[in-house]
Amino acid sequence: MHIPPSVTANADSAAPIISVRGVNKTYAGGFQALKNINLDIRRGEIFALLGPNGAGKTTLISIICGIVKASAGGIIADGHDIGRDYRAARSAIGLVPQELHTDAFESVWATVTFSRGLFGKPPNPAYLEKLLRDLSLWDKRGEKILALSGGMKRRVLIAKALSHEPTILFLDEPSAGVDVELRHDMWRMVRELRAQGTTIILTTHYIEEAEDMADRIGVISKGELIVVEDKAVLMRKLGKKQLTLILRQPLTELPTELSAWALAISDDGHSLVYSFDTQKEETGIAELLRALSAHGIEFKDLRSSESSLEDIFVSLVHQPKESQA
């Protein structure tokens, strides 16, 4: 897929491609959707914005794209203020919305041509043909969107968003309601776009996808950005390991001498789960095993596991603010 490099002549490649400063949004009904959001998106990265339903992800994306007005704060996109210099800022952005909003009675070719023109680009049938071929839409170019499946409509929205060759691509819940094949195709395409220099910001409910795809993760909850971190660092910092010991004899309660360890007995009493911090030098496993032996608690098997991004996400959005990283 041909996408022009995102580093433009007048843009500093070290500067963030999107800079959000002090953005607040309170809707007419009084609901505060965003609270003092500050966020930098790096040029050329895949940034995953995670958060529960109603957290403010779509509102933030909509403000950056110009669909929703911020109540306060400022945003720079590709070196341009989205308010004062909206033409240049919006020209750099492509948006694939969450909902399948399409011109039902238009053909695929007509709607993609429309999008390119709307964003101020001269006609380029060769580029659009390649785009549609890459998205497996070329054979459907003459069909009305109404007649396409949900997955194909999602591809059309992606084609529309890429029709003007943006350097920033927003994907708002792109995997919602699509089958496995399309999801894999889409993530392959996202990787290709990133390789060509496009910055990609996505929101998703499929946290394993963020874990697989993203360079950095932002977690938003109740309108507040509670963490922004490199994915690897986030998982290292907030990830926990667990050691599960399968006992020979079930336990009903732990000896008080073992209360120093973060141990939990399973409901059936047949296993002990020890949680430890991967960041600490000493995990305490050796001491624990010795203490268990000293108290006559024998085990027949053991296994260890590591927190997934989903575990981290759940703990982040549910723990009190003051205890968040």
Added chain:
Amino acid sequence: MNFYGIRAIYHFEMARTFRTLAESVAAPVLTTSLYFIVFGKAIGSRMGDIDSISYGAFIIPGLVMLSLLNESISNASFGIYMPKWAGTIYELLSAPVSWIEVLLGYVGAAATKSVMLGLLILGTARFFVPYEIAHPVWMIGFLLLTAVTFSLFGFIIGLWADSFQKLQVIPMLIVTPLTFLGGAFYSINMLPPLWQKISLFNPVVYLVSGFRWSFYGIADVNLAVSIGMTLGFLLVCLTFVWWVFRSGYKIRR
């Protein structure tokens, strides 16, 4: 100026017209033809001349104006309401287009369609009634000015409406009655003095009067007043649309 953006909107809207040619063109032409048959031929043959013009010929400017107003409003209101209804307005709001460019695209296409239709109706009228156009340049000028002004008005209705019912309510309850009472089928000089005065509050009177003057050189109200009133309404609509886009009313949350 985003010329490609204007062109994209304009082409998109015009393509919609040609895709629904039967509804867009055939229906208004058929309706107007029926008016000519009923009012021009059947009833008109029993009516006397008005200012030395046969009744059939007298109602032509009014009938063209009737279609022009309805079509301008319906084309423009539907044009902007559809993206709102379908949700595709997100693309317009996130595109590098200014409100004036959006207007040029939507209102330009709506006005083009209604002018085409107006000329088509004029051509159709030839089959029923012989008529002359005394001031063809003025006639085209009035046609364009009215089409643009009422397309702008339709655009406002489309922005305001949040249901298909609301889209219809102003044209049905306000515009159509004003058009019928605006002198399309009669001269307001035929009314009692009180109703003549009341009619002067009807903006359509000025449109029909000016348009009829361009055909036959006769007018119910002064030509300059007709043009001034139409331009004034155009200005009010423009100001309102400017405010809508600036404030985001009904379109940008």
